[in-house]
Amino acid sequence: MKFEKEKLLFKKSKNFARWYTDVILKAELADYAPVKGCMVFKPYGYAIWENIQEVLDRSIKEAGVKNAYFPLFIPEKFLEKEKEHVKGFSPELAIVTVGGGKKLRERLVIRPTSETIIYEMFARWIKSWRDLPFLINQWCNIVRWEMRPRLFLRTTEFLWQEGHTVHETHGDSLKEVARALNNYVEFYRNFFAIDGIYGKKSESEKFPGAKDTYTFEMLMPSGLALQGCTSHDLGQNFAKVFNIKFLGRDGKEKIPWQTSWGFTTRSIGAMIMVHGDDAGLVIPPKLAPIQIVIIPILQGKSDNKKLINKVKELKEILKDFKVETDFRKEYTVGWKFNEWELKGVPLRIELGQKEIKENRVTLVRRDNGEKYFIPTNSLKLRTGKILSDIQKSLFEKSKKYLKENTKKVFDYKEFKNIIMTDKGFIEAFWCGNPKCEAKIKLETKATTRVLPPETKTEKGKCVYCGKPAKNKWIFALAY
Numbered sequence: 291m292k293f294e295k296e297k298l299l300f301k302k303s304k305n306f307a308r309w310y311t312d313v314i315l316k317a318e319l320a321d322y323a324p325v326k327g328c329m330v331f332k333p334y335g336y337a338i339w340e341n342i343q344e345v346l347d348r349s350i351k352e353a354g355v356k357n358a359y360f361p362l363f364i365p366e367k368f369l370e371k372e373k374e375h376v377k378g379f380s381p382e383l384a385i386v387t388v389g390g391g392k393k394l395r396e397r398l399v400i401r402p403t404s405e406t407i408i409y410e411m412f413a414r415w416i417k418s419w420r421d422l423p424f425l426i427n428q429w430c431n432i433v434r435w436e437m438r439p440r441l442f443l444r445t446t447e448f449l450w451q452e453g454h455t456v457h458e459t460h461g462d463s464l465k466e467v468a469r470a471l472n473n474y475v476e477f478y479r480n481f482f483a484i485d486g487i488y489g490k491k492s493e494s495e496k497f498p499g500a501k502d503t504y505t506f507e508m509l510m511p512s513g514l515a516l517q518g519c520t521s522h523d524l525g526q527n528f529a530k531v532f533n534i535k536f537l538g539r540d541g542k543e544k545i546p547w548q549t550s551w552g553f554t555t556r557s558i559g560a561m562i563m564v565h566g567d568d569a570g571l572v573i574p575p576k577l578a579p580i581q582i583v584i585i586p587i588l589q590g591k592s593d594n595k596k597l598i599n600k601v602k603e604l605k606e607i608l609k610d611f612k613v614e615t616d617f618r619k620e621y622t623v624g625w626k627f628n629e630w631e632l633k634g635v636p637l638r639i640e641l642g643q644k645e646i647k648e649n650r651v652t653l654v655r656r657d658n659g660e661k662y663f664i665p666t667n668s669l670k671l672r673t674g675k676i677l678s679d680i681q682k683s684l685f686e687k688s689k690k691y692l693k694e695n696t697k698k699v700f701d702y703k704e705f706k707n708i709i710m711t712d713k714g715f716i717e718a719f720w721c722g723n724p725k726c727e728a729k730i731k732l733e734t735k736a737t738t739r740v741l742p743p744e745t746k747t748e749k750g751k752c753v754y755c756g757k758p759a760k761n762k763w764i765f766a767l768a769y
C-alpha cells in the first residue's frame with residue numbers, strides 16, 4: 291500500500307521513542323526480523339553502513355592494521371579463561387549445544403566479541419619482538435542476547451569491526467588505544483556531524499577483562515547518553531591467560547601488551563536520533579547513500595523530452611556526487627518531495643519547464659528548507675559548497691546542543707532534579723568510591739559515562755557523599 295508512507299510520522303518533539311522506530315521503518319532503513327531482538331538491514335540502511343565501512347576501513351588500513359577473519363564459534367572454555375571476561379558476558383551469551391544432530395561434547399559460544407578466539411591464535415603466531423606490533427582488524431557480526439531490543443541501538447545480532455593489537459611495551463599499546471579512540475572521535479565529528487565527550491570509563495563500566503576502557507559519549511535529543519565506540523587497554527590480562535609470549539630484544543621471554551577497539555552499527559542509531567526531524571531522516575552529506583535527488587516536474591508529453599535530456603545533462607554535471615533521479619509517473623511531485631525528505635536526502639533539485647527556459651535549477655536543502663536558484667553553469671561548484679555547508683551546520687547544531695545540555699552540578703538534590711526533568715550530561719565531582727557510584731545508579735538510574743581527559747585535578751566534594759574528590763565525571767542516563 292503506497293499510501294501508507296503518506297501517513298504522518300509521529301512528531302520527534304512529542305513522542306521521541308515512537309518517532310525513532312517510525313522513521314526507521316518508513317524510511318526503509320530496517321525492519322524487524324522474525325526472531326525477537328534481531329533486525330533486517332534494508333538496502334537503504336545497509337548502504338549507510340557500507341559508507342561507514344568504506345571510510346573506517348581506509349583509516350584502519352592507513353594505521354597499518356590488516357583485515358582478517360576469525361570463526362563465529364568459540365569453545366566455551368576459551369571464554370572461561372579470563373574470569374572478568376566470562377562473568378561480564380555470560381548473561382548475554384547464545385550457546386550452541388547441538389551440531390549435526392548430535393549433542394556436542396564441548397559447548398560452543400557464538401562470539402559476543404572475539405578476544406578469546408583471536409588471542410588463542412595470536413599465541414601460536416607471535417614468537418619474537420620482530421613480530422610486533424601485531425595489528426589485526428575484523429569486520430563481522432556479533433551476538434549478545436538482548437532483553438530490551440531497540441532497532442540499531444540494541445539488537446541481539448549486530449555488525450561491527452573489532453581491532454586487536456599486540457605490542458612490546460605498555461607505552462606502545464597505550465599509543466594505539468589513543469590512536470583508535472581519536473580515529474573514532476574524528477569520524478563521528480567529521481562524518482556523522484555529531485559532537486560528544488571522550489574519555490575513560492569507570493571500573494564498573496569498563497570492558498570485562500580490560501585494564502581501562504576509553505570511549506566517546508554522545509548526547510541524544512532525548513537527553514540520554516549513547517556510547518559511540520570503545521578502545522580498550524587490555525594490559526597483559528589476556529596475554530597471560532592465553533599464553534602469548536615473545537622473545538624480547540634482550541633474548542628474554544616477555545609478555546606483550548594488548549589493545550582492542552570496536553565500532554558498531556549502533557552509530558547509525560545515533561545519526562538518526564541526532565539529526566532527524568518531524569519530516570523524517572536528515573542524513574549528513576558525507577554518509578548519505580544519495581546526496582542529491584533530481585525531481586523533474588513532468589507535464590505534457592511533448593515537453594518531457596527536453597526535460598529528460600536536461601536531467602541527463604545535470605547528472606553529468608553532478609557526476610562527482612551521489613545522484614538519484616525520480617521519473618516515477620505514478621506519484622505526484624508533492625508526494626515525491628515528502629518521500630525524499632523522509633529519507634533524509636541532503637539536497638533536492640526541482641526541474642520544470644520554467645527552470646529549463648531560464649537555464650537554472652531550484653535547489654532545496656533538507657536540513658533547513660532553504661531554497662536556491664542556481665544557473666546550470668555554476669551548479670557543480672555551488673552544490674559542492676552547499677553540501678559542505680550542510681555537513682558543517684549539522685555539526686555546529688550538535689556542538690551547541692551538547693554545550694547547552696551539559697550542566698555543572700555540585701548538589702545531589704539538583705542532580706536528581708535534572709535527571710528527573712531535562713536530563714542531559716551532568717558534570718559532577720565523584721570521590722571515586724564505587725559505593726557512591728552504585729548508590730547514584732540505584733537512586734537515579736544515572737551512571738558514570740566518562741572521565742574527560744581535560745579534567746584538571748581539582749579540589750571538590752563528591753556530589754553523593756561530600757567527601758573530597760579530585761575529578762569531575764560526566765553522569766547521565768544512557769541507552
Ligand SMILES: [Zn+2]
Binds near residue numbers: 723726755756757
Ligand atoms: Zn563519594
